Amino acid sequence: MRLYYLFIFFLMSGATLFATLPQTIMEQIKSEKIAPENLSIVIQDLSTGTVTASLNPLVPRVPASVEKIATAYAVLLDFGPNFRWPTQLYYRGTLKGGVLHGDIIVKGYGDPTLNARDVKQFAKKIATLGVRKIIGNIVIDRSFFQNSPTISSGFDKNFLSEYNAMPDALMYNDHLNYIKIKPSKSGVKVVPLYGDRSFRLINKLKVNNRACRGKNAWPNLKYIKSPQRVDVVVEGSISAKCRGVTLHNVLSMPYSSFYYSFVKFLKDQGVTFSGALKLATVPKDAKLLLTHYSAPLKKIVAKTLKKSNNLYARHLFLALGAKRYGYPATLEKSRRAIKEILGSKGVLAPTDFIDNGCGLSKRSRMQPMTAIRINQSAYRDFGELWLNSLSIAGVDGTLKKRFAHSVVKKHAFMKTGTLKRAKNIAGFVKTKSGKLLNVAIFYNGAKIWLGRDIQNKIITWLVQQ
Secondary structure (H helix, E strand, O other): OOOOEEEEEEEEOOEEEEEEEEHHHHHHHHHHOOOHHHEEEEEEEOOOOEEEEEEOOOOOEOOHHHHHHHHHHHHHHHHOOOOOOEEEEEEEEEEEOOEEEEEEEEEEOOOOOOOHHHHHHHHHHHHHOOOOEEEOOEEEEOOOEOOOOOOEOOOOOOOOOHHHEOOOOOOOHHHOEEEEEEEEOOEEEEEEHHHOOOOOEEEOOEEEOOOOOHHHOOOEEEEEEEOOEEEEEEEOEEEOOOOOEEEEEOOEOHHHHHHHHHHHHHHHOOOEEOOOEEEOOOOOOOEEEEEEEOOOHHHHHHHHHHHOOHHHHHHHHHHHHHHHHOOOEOHHHHHHHHHHHHHHOOOOOOOOEOOOOOOOOOOOEEOHHHHHHHHHHHHHHHOHHHHOOOEEOOOOHHHOOOOOOOOOOOOEEEEEEEEOOEEEEEEEEEOOOOOEEEEEEEEEOOOOHHHHHHHHHHHHHHHOO
16 A cells, blocks of 8 residues: 655644644545544555555544444353353242242343243243243343333333334343234224334224325324323224335333233243233242253344443443443443453543443443454453454445445445534454454534545555555
8 A cells, every 4th residue: 555644733722732633634624614624544464464544544533333342252251252251040839730830930031032932932831841831920130231211211202113212131122112003995094013012002004005104104203101001092094905014113111012012922821820010030949940051142233233232331331330240231331341351451531431332322432442442352361253253345334325326335335423513433344455443533514425425435445554
């Protein structure tokens, strides 16, 4: 790669700013009319560890979802790539003649991936043991986390969006509730999936025979919000010619949704249950019925980074605190744990602050050079596993469409991060000549498309070297 270094000085808040950048990149910054104080760039030759270009590498910036690489690296170090999250089912009481006189107890340890398929298997296992009737309650133990009292982080106005979902020791279906709307000539069905009655659904929707377009193609939705539940009013008029649609939002506490689904699946297996939901810890006299294990951690980490899954990242982060300092997991324990784990690897700066592990925070700070050090160290420790956990340009994750028709396709492996005034990217770029570069480009400022544009231009130029 031919780099033409320019040594330039900018005056920023009365202090001198020093940078070394190739002429091509300097021209791109100038053409985009980007204020240099809003931009940080670090390019490192991974084979030698030499930083070949930089601008503001040590300025603490809002990392947005780039923060997830810190969480993911720490959890891989502390748990190992093959760790699997348990969820345990217990019972207490006596089983006689197909009747369980006692409770089913579910203990959650924060598996973020527990879903309806898993819970169906729980019900099937209970049925195969000969249980036909449960005279007792379903008890849920969520004590592994210090759980949030609300369903949404409320970070922005999109209260119901999945990226705002809060973690829970007993997570279920990615904290999403599903509503199926199916119009027909005889009427329209509006039903929650998986027997979920953890929220109230009010159906005022009417059906008509007009064309399925415009206002006749979609129902009107109104939401009645409370901290632990959102009731949904479905109204308006929809064409009978429309296909069915399934909506998904954060509408209730996940343990409540889990409970109603579990009861439904038990009924499907011929198991009668007439008890109630109780929240309590596992009693000492409970007997272990089964232990369900999640997919290996390395797969969950890959989904977290590629899809930029905030909920998964929050769970990874809380797991760190519980493992290091005991449960219930808290944010403060996890902040201490990640500083300890990554501090031992020498990758954190004193000004870095990992707030909640997912980057949905206005308080988080990370130097762009920290992202470089994390990726360098993680690649050294985990190699291709780490590389392929990141979004692959033009192939998957948050970069699937961004570089789909570009020379960058399959040549960049990166984590993106976007907030209102942050557009960041960090990861690896493979050049046409075979070099692997470690790259971080952080833009914190207004008009975040400027950050995206300069990132695209720099990454494209690097690939061509």
